[in-house]
Amino acid sequence: MLAEQEILSIRGLRKEFTLHMLGGKVIVGCDDVNFSLKQGEFMAIVGPSGAGKSSIVKCLYRTYLPTFGQIWYRRADGTVLDLATASEQQIVQLRQTEMAYVSQFLKVIPRISALDTLASGLRQRGVEMATARRQAGDFLAMMNIDEALWDAYPSTFSGGEQQRINVARALIIRPRLLLLDEPTASLDAETKRVVLQALLTLKSQGTTIVGIFHDTESVKRLADRCFTMQAGRCKSVSKTREVV
């Protein structure tokens, strides 16, 4: 299943969408995806729009149900689970304890302040309310969110501010496996620098990361390896410096 030191291994992953309303038409999101990661490794997924990058990441988070293949993942307790076939309750538990996903767009519960949005992830993990809110404040400050906005609702924020909340929400819980879907796309240069630094710190603390990026700068700074996709399939896997 998994070689020693490996934390994640994707074997023969294929994602098909069967569109019943179009007479059962089948669209292939990605096919024959294979790669493995050791703990603390960072794999960037690159390629043109529509190449199937998000399909891989969403299959890992199980927002998409994989059609074929296995996704072996070594949990914090050392046991290995196939994310492709794990029960929904097992996935919910992983999401609550060790797996995080940053999408392109912020999805939050309305009417919850920025501070509490960040604190809730810590609260879920048993952190005291006061400590959770203090750490949430530290992260908001780190992400350059104006203190006047801390008790406002993120759904009312600008695109860039929302994305900072989105990233901070995943970083604050220090996940073991972090999945990123263009997390820096709508950020200004300064905030982007902060986010990249935070991701590097997380990586150095042992978080394994799979991330979709469009800009070579992020890839160059963060990734150990690059998985280049074209038309749903792997074009090449290489060390980052060979690509950039």
Next chain:
Amino acid sequence: MAEKTMKRVLEVRGLTKVYGDACPDCERLTGPESGVNQCPRCGSIVACSDVSLTLDQGEILGIVGESGSGKSTLVRCLYFDEAATGGEVYMPEDEAGTLNLLTVSSQKKRHIRNHLMGMVYQNPLMGIKPHFTAGGNVAEKLLTAEIYHFGDIRARAAELLERTEIPRARMDDFPSRFSGGMQQRVQIAKALANNPPLLFLDEVTTGLDVSVQARVLDLIKEIQQELKVAMIAVSHDMGVIRMLADRTCVMKNGRMVEMGLTDQIMEDPQHFYTQLLVHSMV
């Protein structure tokens, strides 16, 4: 780190409810393929058939489907409002965790309902008595859960009504004089009175103004996070389910056609009907 095992609160296997005498062909002739839940041969209504699910502590399971899909029947059978025709229901929390609760005595069912379950109906007046005061309604539930001390009851009622944002000054007022949203919050306070590990929510926000709906949803989410109550939330509104539920079950013509993580149901629906439902969202 040892794996955190969640406490199982509810296990349902093959739950079936048929209104009418039922014939051997009922199962075959109804369901999503035939698009009906009335058996063309004997005229029985197969309200829900062969539904299996599990629920862990602190988890919210959403049930979506159109009117007549059997979602309300399902929770009413689980709350013993309706007698199920077949199937098995277990609550490991109960000292009799190995007993199929559908077959126990009505006295035992009442006991389980009073001690381990809460129900919030779409129509608040099904769950509360308008001619009892708000506090009196909460007290009624506490009395059925065998709490008799007046001071304790009064204090618990005040605490619950405060948590559901009913002003203390209205505690001794009658819900018939409350707005729909306030009545719904009294009903939630009452349902929580016995501190149940399992709460059923049947279209609780349907018919409420959006701002009132939002406050009720916030309250439910808060209750889940702080009290770790497991809930089954029935709604035909995918937006409500998306906000509340970790997992979602889709029903159609009395059958469960799909069960999955809520984001998977929304973004990668598998069944024809789920795709239709998701693509019909405005």
